Amino acid sequence: MALDDRDALNSLGFPKAPADTRVVVAMSGGVDSSVVAAELAREGYDVVGVTLQLYDHGAALSKKGACCAGIDIHDARRVAEDMGFPHYVLDYENIFRDAVIDEFADSYLAGATPVPCIRCNERVKFKDLLETAKDLDADCMATGHYIQRKVGKDGPELHMAADTTRDQSYFLFSTTPEQLSFLRFPLGHLKSKDETRVLAARHGLGVADKPDSQDICFVPNGDYASVIEKLRPGAAEPGDIVHADGRVVGSHKGVIHYTIGQRRGLGIGGLEEPLYVVKLDVDARKVVVGPKEMLSTRIIPVREINWLGDAPMASQDEWSVSVKVRSTRPPTEALIRPLSETEAEVELFTPEEGVSPGQACVFYQTGASRVLGGGWIWRSY
Incomplete structure (x- = not known):
């Protein structure tokens, strides 16, 4: 497509040449965001890499499988040097503690099962970092998340990744329409993680074979209790x-x-x-x-809903959708009955086990990939 045609769009959706399009790439130091940055740099975009230091640098140096600290910051910087674009490290440690870690500790102490990765995306990466990207005069911000952004008749829509085994839509349901207009997810269309690693190897990136992060970044080895005891002595x-x-x-x-x-x-x-x-x-x-049957739940109260449907959620008495109450479970059929613009009761057609306050309930268009939003499970029936 010829970019001298004013109506022609580049691969990020802008009617100008890649060289005239500045994109801030949120780089965690892992293979996914590194490939995004490298691919955009190869296409000729004006790439600026930004890595957030979210928790104690020294304590994280030897921790494998984390992000946003220690060796991962070094890996992100090295990718930027190899690909020839600027890279900045921003100290967000205080913001991260106030916006994510403190709530995680308090929620856990209240008997909930918090999902801090969602709050990190919502309150840090897609809020403060996104504003920083705008301050850098970026046209957009790109991340390595496995999710798709598609432009529908009413504007940008959020869709599940093409590779459902890598789909991260559960963790991104709180992305607002305003944020979605500025965000780009270049990996969402890939069919497998192997494709990402092939691209990393093609660019000669040192992180091509780096293992994926598994645990919550500030919870070593998944030991929640020891972290809570440290944050809240006497708990x-x-x-x-x-x-x-x-x-x-x-x-x-x-x-x-x-x-x-x-x-x-x-x-x-x-x-x-x-x-x-x-x-x-x-x-x-x-x-x-x-007994196990006591874990079955059919009715789920949800609040703090972020709705991404075309019509307002409260414009109907009920919505027929599919929902996820765990990131690892497939969507299951349900009804949403709105109580207000941000609260609803969700009725599952098939009861789920182990539904807990603190988890997210994410809504999907039935039989389709579109994410309609989601909210937080705040109590049990």
Whole structure:
């Protein structure tokens, strides 16, 4: 397509040459964002790489599988040097602690199962970093997330990634229409992660074979409890493990060591039936256990909803959609009954197990890839 035609668009959707299009790339130091930056630089865009230092640099140097600290900052800087574009490291440690880590600790102590990666995208990367990109006179900001941005009849839409095994839409449901107009996700159309690694190798990037991050970045080895104890000293107070029928069946060393749906590691062997954690009573310092059927949930109260549908959510009495209540589960059919512009009751056609306050409930167009928004599960029925 000839870019001297005023109506012609470059690959990022702008009617001008790549060299005249500035794009800030959020670089975590991993292979995905590195490939995005390298590909855009190869296409001739005016690329500026930005990496956020989100938590203690020294403590993270030896931690594998993290992002936004230590060796990952070095990896991002090296990619920028190799590809010949500027790179900046911004200290967002205080912002990250205030906007993400403190809420994570408080939610966990309240018996919820928080998802801090969503809050990081919502409150840090797509808020403060996005504003920084605008301050740098960028036309847009690109990330390495596996999700698609498509332009529909009413503007940009959010869609699941082509590779459903890598899809990150669950973690990005709170992206607003205003943010979506400025964001680009160049990897969303790829069919597999192998394609990303092939591109990384083609550019000669040192991160081509770097393992994917698995844990929450500030939670080493997935040990939530030790992080909470460090953030909130004295949080691990002992108490009783109580059967749903009222029997005391054991003791625990702190509610923070348990999650809804947990079966292993309860230390209450010898009972006739397999028992699961069905409730965390933080105020009474009780871990409530019961049979598996008590984990089934059909009605889910959701608030802080970010709605991405074409018509306002409250314009209908109910919406037939598909929803995810866990990032690893496929969408399941449901009805949304709006209570206000930001609150709703979700009824699942098929009950789900282990639904917990603090998790997200993400809405999808039934039988399609479009993300219609989502909200936060705030209590159990």
